[in-house]
Amino acid sequence: MRPSLPFYLYSDWRSVGFAFVATFAVILPAAGKSSRFGDAFYKKPFAPLENRPVWMHAAEKFSNRPEVKQLLIVISPEDKDDFDEKFGGNAAMMGIEVVVGGTERSDSVQAALSRVRDDIDFVAVHDAARPCVAEEWIDRVFAAAEQTGAALLAAPVTATLKRVGNDKIIRETVPRETLWEAQTPQVFRRQLLLDAYARRGTELATDDAQLVERLPHPVTVVPCSAMNLKITSKDDLRLAAAILKVLPKPTLLSAPHPFADDHLWR
Ligand SMILES: Nc1ccn([C@@H]2O[C@H](COP(=O)(O)OP(=O)(O)OP(=O)(O)O)[C@@H](O)[C@H]2O)c(=O)n1
Numbered sequence: 001m002r003p004s005l006p007f008y009l010y011s012d013w014r015s016v017g018f019a020f021v022a023t024f025a026v027i028l029p030a031a032g033k034s035s036r037f038g039d040a041f042y043k044k045p046f047a048p049l050e051n052r053p054v055w056m057h058a059a060e061k062f063s064n065r066p067e068v069k070q071l072l073i074v075i076s077p078e079d080k081d082d083f084d085e086k087f088g089g090n091a092a093m094m095g096i097e098v099v100v101g102g103t104e105r106s107d108s109v110q111a112a113l114s115r116v117r118d119d120i121d122f123v124a125v126h127d128a129a130r131p132c133v134a135e136e137w138i139d140r141v142f143a144a145a146e147q148t149g150a151a152l153l154a155a156p157v158t159a160t161l162k163r164v165g166n167d168k169i170i171r172e173t174v175p176r177e178t179l180w181e182a183q184t185p186q187v188f189r190r191q192l193l194l195d196a197y198a199r200r201g202t203e204l205a206t207d208d209a210q211l212v213e214r215l216p217h218p219v220t221v222v223p224c225s226a227m228n229l230k231i232t233s234k235d236d237l238r239l240a241a242a243i244l245k246v247l248p249k250p251t252l253l254s255a256p257h258p259f260a261d262d263h264l265w266r
């Protein structure tokens with residue numbers, strides 16, 4: 001990451017002044033068991049995707065952003081030595097700190113959160129298993145978090161959802177009008193996420209927003225494309241390879257207002 005001052009000097013014919021730029025830390029959880037991935041050799045964050053491991057595709061979307069001042073990847077204890085041997089050099093070159101994770105995803109995030117520097121304003125948590133995130137989507141969720149304190153990328157549910165019994169018989173068709181599928185990055189003011197994790201207790205949470213919702217604190221959804229998929233199965237890895245070929249390229253213009261109606265995510 002490029003060091004830079006936490007402010008920039010701006011000037012125009014009306015004034016000369018300082019504007020403070022928010023700073024971000026990014027946590028990349030990669031310490032899961034990949035039990036649904038079903039590969040005897042690779043866990044999904046380390047599986048090869050277009051000549052690089054999955055985690056590296058996710059990390060490189062953040063490592064050159066000027067506002068990202070700290071990048072941490074979370075690796076399981078049993079994978080730590082292997083990761084250091086295979087990818088330790090890459091992580092060092094990208095300025096990525098390696099943290100040992102825990103049993104649950106929340107344990108892993110909490111381990112990294114304890115390493116986030118006090119001078120950081122916002123913390124973004126992005127699954128290392130989501131390699132297809134586009135820079136412009138990151139722009140939008142970062143901007144939304146700066147405005148609201150808590151925001152995440154999500155895609156509206158478009159399929160018909162059924163609640164099904166163990167006998168595989170449909171019990172209910174679930175109204176989908178207000179349902180969204182949460183993605184990552186999930187981005188929070190640092191102290192807010194610290195407060196949420198301090199109150200976590202033993203309750204399970206499959207994402208970080210749940211813990212902030214419980215405070216309670218409002219969390220804003222930033223609409224995103226279903227192309228920001230999480231690799232869970234081997235089929236998802238094949239899909240990701242195809243998506244990387246058509247992913248929106250970074251735009252030179254600044255990202256539109258995160259709540260603009262003219263989303264490109266459709
Ligand atoms: N204890 C855990 C569990 C998950 N993760 C990470 O959180 C992301 C999302 O989790 P998920 O897709 O569920 O990964 P796994 O838990 O590995 O998947 P599975 O449930 O198939 O084992 C992944 O990048 C995963 O590596 C983590 O860092 N620590």
Ligand SMILES: C[C@](O)(CO)[C@H](O)COP(=O)(O)O
Nearest residue numbers: 105127182183184206207230
């Ligand atoms: C964080 C997440 O990717 C949002 O959809 C999802 O909750 C991860 O859940 P998982 O069970 O750990 O895959």
